[in-house]
Amino acid sequence: MPIIVQKYGGSSVATTEKIKAIADRVLATKKQGNDVVVVVSAMGKTTNNLISLAQEISSNPNRREMDFLISTGEQVSSALLAIALQELGQDAISLTGWQAGMITENIPANARILSIHPSRVQQHLREGKVVVVTGFQGVTEFGKDGDIMTLGRGGSDTTAVALAAALKSKTCEIYTDVDGVYTTDPRMVPEARKLDKISYEAMIELAGVGAKVMHPRAVEIGSFYNVDIVVRNSHNENPGTLITKESATMEQKNRVSGIAYENEVAAISIAGVIDQPGVAAKIFSALAEVGINTDIIVQATNTSGHTDISFTIPKAEANRAKEILEKIGEEVKAEKVTVRNEIAKISIVGTGIKNHPSYAATMFKVLAEKNINIHMIGTSSIRITCVIDKEKTAEAVQLLHEAFELEKG
Amino acid sequence: MPIIVQKYGGSSVATTEKIKAIADRVLATKKQGNDVVVVVSAMGKTTNNLISLAQEISSNPNRREMDFLISTGEQVSSALLAIALQELGQDAISLTGWQAGMITENIPANARILSIHPSRVQQHLREGKVVVVTGFQGVTEFGKDGDIMTLGRGGSDTTAVALAAALKSKTCEIYTDVDGVYTTDPRMVPEARKLDKISYEAMIELAGVGAKVMHPRAVEIGSFYNVDIVVRNSHNENPGTLITKESATMEQKNRVSGIAYENEVAAISIAGVIDQPGVAAKIFSALAEVGINTDIIVQATNTSGHTDISFTIPKAEANRAKEILEKIGEEVKAEKVTVRNEIAKISIVGTGIKNHPSYAATMFKVLAEKNINIHMIGTSSIRITCVIDKEKTAEAVQLLHEAFELEKG
Numbered sequence: 105m106p107i108i109v110q111k112y113g114g115s116s117v118a119t120t121e122k123i124k125a126i127a128d129r130v131l132a133t134k135k136q137g138n139d140v141v142v143v144v145s146a147m148g149k150t151t152n153n154l155i156s157l158a159q160e161i162s163s164n165p166n167r168r169e170m171d172f173l174i175s176t177g178e179q180v181s182s183a184l185l186a187i188a189l190q191e192l193g194q195d196a197i198s199l200t201g202w203q204a205g206m207i208t209e210n211i212p213a214n215a216r217i218l219s220i221h222p223s224r225v226q227q228h229l230r231e232g233k234v235v236v237v238t239g240f241q242g243v244t245e246f247g248k249d250g251d252i253m254t255l256g257r258g259g260s261d262t263t264a265v266a267l268a269a270a271l272k273s274k275t276c277e278i279y280t281d282v283d284g285v286y287t288t289d290p291r292m293v294p295e296a297r298k299l300d301k302i303s304y305e306a307m308i309e310l311a312g313v314g315a316k317v318m319h320p321r322a323v324e325i326g327s328f329y330n331v332d333i334v335v336r337n338s339h340n341e342n343p344g345t346l347i348t349k350e351s352a353t354m355e356q357k358n359r360v361s362g363i364a365y366e367n368e369v370a371a372i373s374i375a376g377v378i379d380q381p382g383v384a385a386k387i388f389s390a391l392a393e394v395g396i397n398t399d400i401i402v403q404a405t406n407t408s409g410h411t412d413i414s415f416t417i418p419k420a421e422a423n424r425a426k427e428i429l430e431k432i433g434e435e436v437k438a439e440k441v442t443v444r445n446e447i448a449k450i451s452i453v454g455t456g457i458k459n460h461p462s463y464a465a466t467m468f469k470v471l472a473e474k475n476i477n478i479h480m481i482g483t484s485s486i487r488i489t490c491v492i493d494k495e496k497t498a499e500a501v502q503l504l505h506e507a508f509e510l511e512k513g
Numbered sequence: 514m515p516i517i518v519q520k521y522g523g524s525s526v527a528t529t530e531k532i533k534a535i536a537d538r539v540l541a542t543k544k545q546g547n548d549v550v551v552v553v554s555a556m557g558k559t560t561n562n563l564i565s566l567a568q569e570i571s572s573n574p575n576r577r578e579m580d581f582l583i584s585t586g587e588q589v590s591s592a593l594l595a596i597a598l599q600e601l602g603q604d605a606i607s608l609t610g611w612q613a614g615m616i617t618e619n620i621p622a623n624a625r626i627l628s629i630h631p632s633r634v635q636q637h638l639r640e641g642k643v644v645v646v647t648g649f650q651g652v653t654e655f656g657k658d659g660d661i662m663t664l665g666r667g668g669s670d671t672t673a674v675a676l677a678a679a680l681k682s683k684t685c686e687i688y689t690d691v692d693g694v695y696t697t698d699p700r701m702v703p704e705a706r707k708l709d710k711i712s713y714e715a716m717i718e719l720a721g722v723g724a725k726v727m728h729p730r731a732v733e734i735g736s737f738y739n740v741d742i743v744v745r746n747s748h749n750e751n752p753g754t755l756i757t758k759e760s761a762t763m764e765q766k767n768r769v770s771g772i773a774y775e776n777e778v779a780a781i782s783i784a785g786v787i788d789q790p791g792v793a794a795k796i797f798s799a800l801a802e803v804g805i806n807t808d809i810i811v812q813a814t815n816t817s818g819h820t821d822i823s824f825t826i827p828k829a830e831a832n833r834a835k836e837i838l839e840k841i842g843e844e845v846k847a848e849k850v851t852v853r854n855e856i857a858k859i860s861i862v863g864t865g866i867k868n869h870p871s872y873a874a875t876m877f878k879v880l881a882e883k884n885i886n887i888h889m890i891g892t893s894s895i896r897i898t899c900v901i902d903k904e905k906t907a908e909a910v911q912l913l914h915e916a917f918e919l920e921k922g
Binding site: 123124158169186191197198221223249252 | 532563566567569570571575577578579582584585588591592597600607609612613632633655659660661
């Protein structure tokens with residue numbers, strides 16, 4: 105019997121009414137002749153509520169204890185979904201991360217999955233049960249010496265896709281509040297079109313630069329183990345977007361898959377540092393040590409032997425980064441550390457962009473024609489990102505969506 | 514270093530403010546030179562709230578799923594207490610039942626502890642940590658094949674005393690909202706006196722017939738493993754009541770330790786059944802099968818060869834019991850099944866009662882003098898229980914408290 109793994113996010117299981125609706129959907133999938141494994145997130149705001157309780161006690165609670173605390177959220181929703189399935193007459197069982205055999209690193213709040221031992225999941229499937237697994241969590245080792253770890257951002261998507269891979273399931277369905285992956289944010293561009301299909305590679309890039317629908321981490325696992333991921337709406341029967349291997353069909357179509365934007369970013373410039381080996385390493389190691397992710401790094405050396413280094417970071421980290429950099433700035437004799445908050449990143453993504461310089465040219469030209477100034481540029485082989493003024497975000501996304509004719513299928 | 518196990522109930526950890534207050538108390542015990550293990554219940558109404566969620570989905574939710582669900586309550590309070598201790602600078606770690614090595618039977622909602630493997634608890638104590646353990650729960654076996662079980666009524670007390678036994682701790686402190694064990698309910702008899710000491714045996718009997726302060730199950734474990742149990746108030750520094758082995762000192766004192774009452778009971782009489790072997794077995798097996806506890810069983814045979822059987826049960830079970838018994842009544846040719854709801858059980862308990870018939874005589878006389886009719890009588894070697902009209906409960910408790918001079922130390 106084919107195995108389908110379905111993942112439902114926090115808003116899909118926010119109330120007992122919604123959990124009952126999910127149970128109907130799971131049962132329909134089971135009745136179509138599939139073995140079904142369901143991965144759930146915590147109900148609605150549960151995780152935030154648990155974090156608030158901890159913060160009433162400590163401003164900086166221990167991360168191992170936080171994982172012990174917040175992992176209960178998915179345990180609650182899993183049990184309730186299993187009960188809802190049983191109420192429909194479908195045999196079901198809920199399993200925690202440790203019961204489902206999810207072994208992780210010992211890195212609280214941000215553990216990666218090391219291995220999955222799904223024998224118990226498989227056993228329950230053979231018994232005809234729907235298996236409901238807590239998303240977002242695992243354990244460092246089996247038995248009483250194991251500690252509960254959570255997987256960090258995109259954790260439940262990651263649980264689902266990794267479990268699909270371990271079960272050799274061909275399909276992992278990620279249920280959310282939208283119909284699938286769009287060419288860009290439909291709230292910003294009404295003409296945005298839902299994609300029927302997108303390659304793993306393009307999805308990873310899109311997700312990495314602001315498309316919120318899926319975390320790149322889960323897509324990477326899908327890509328590695330060749331699991332088809334379908335992003336679907338939990339409120340309707342629409343077919344959603346298939347994230348899969350790149351195919352010839354994809355190549356023939358429009359080579360830009362989508363346009364993403366992020367406007368919760370800040371740009372930091374360190375001007376006039378001495379141009380000698382190790383300076384960049386010093387700066388970025390210091391930021392990495394405290395877990396600040398940097399992006400779009402640009403370095404240019406002027407004729408006087410001094411260098412300007414600029415990069416973007418999440419806006420929430422701006423103050424913390426500035427403090428750290430001002431200390432390091434003295435060491436590397438920087439002239440000035442500048443933080444610019446009112447900026448946005450706009451990206452075009454598509455596997456077809458590879459080796460086609462015309463895409464970059466078109467993008468720059470479209471922005472220039474409307475006097476949208478480009479502060480920084482960053483690229484990967486299938487992505488071009490421009491940093492612009494935040495107030496121009498909507499206009500830029502709209503212009504690029506039109507220029508690359510993304511409204512057309 | 515001596516090990517002290519402390520248990521805090523749901524009302525003691527109902528808010529983050531209360532959890533911080535508990536952390537102060539735990540820290541003080543640690544600073545007095547003890548290794549401290551803390552067992553906690555779920556915060557306030559958490560367990561009831563989780564049960565309500567499940568009942569919104571099913572009127573009869575699966576018990577294994579219910580244990581999976583409600584066991585999260587203690588996990589939350591344990592993590593929060595560990596965080597509160599860390600905030601005070603005290604190294605601490607929370608452990609679930611499975612992490613603390615609590616192995617139970619596979620009987621959801623009412624599992625007994627089979628064995629405890631406290632090596633992980635001991636290791637963390639050696640590291641100087643306070644270990645916070647989730648009460649009320651265990652796991653059927655180590656590793657991913659184990660299922661989470663809850664221990665039923667008195668579960669957190671049982672966790673604490675059993676853990677104290679496994680750790681060879683001499684003392685287990687049970688924190689609650691009252692100063693200790695009283696000669697009777699102080700809300701009913703203002704002269705009720707807090708006991709400094711009571712034997713395991715008398716405590717088990719008292720708890721079995723209505724004293725709510727401790728569950729007999731936990732006291733039985735304490736008795737078996739010789740763990741001193743101290744019942745104390747979590748809001749003050751009063752010394753509480755020591756539950757321990759019976760000693761000569763105890764014998765010299767007043768031989769009645771306390772008076773308990775229960776008025777949520779019903780009496781059932783099955784009149785005129787045929788007097789032949791197997792009839793009583795048939796009746797009580799049928800009730801045991803559906804989990805109805807019977808108490809104070811009285812049987813009398815009349816000259817015509819017919820028998821009347823009477824017994825008490827929890828009032829909440831009265832309707833269910835009546836249905837079952839009416840069916841069986843036909844089989845055993847009973848004349849009538851009567852349920853009497855407006856009754857109460859009044860008990861005097863004390864190790865000194867053993868082999869002293871004068872206690873029973875005094876009890877019956879005191880009640881008779883005030884025209885309080887005794888419907889049924891039940892005894893153990895250290896307890897005498899009378900079933901009387903419910904409306905006479907307060908009067909009877911007051912009379913007996915005076916008659917046995919319990920207000921005197």
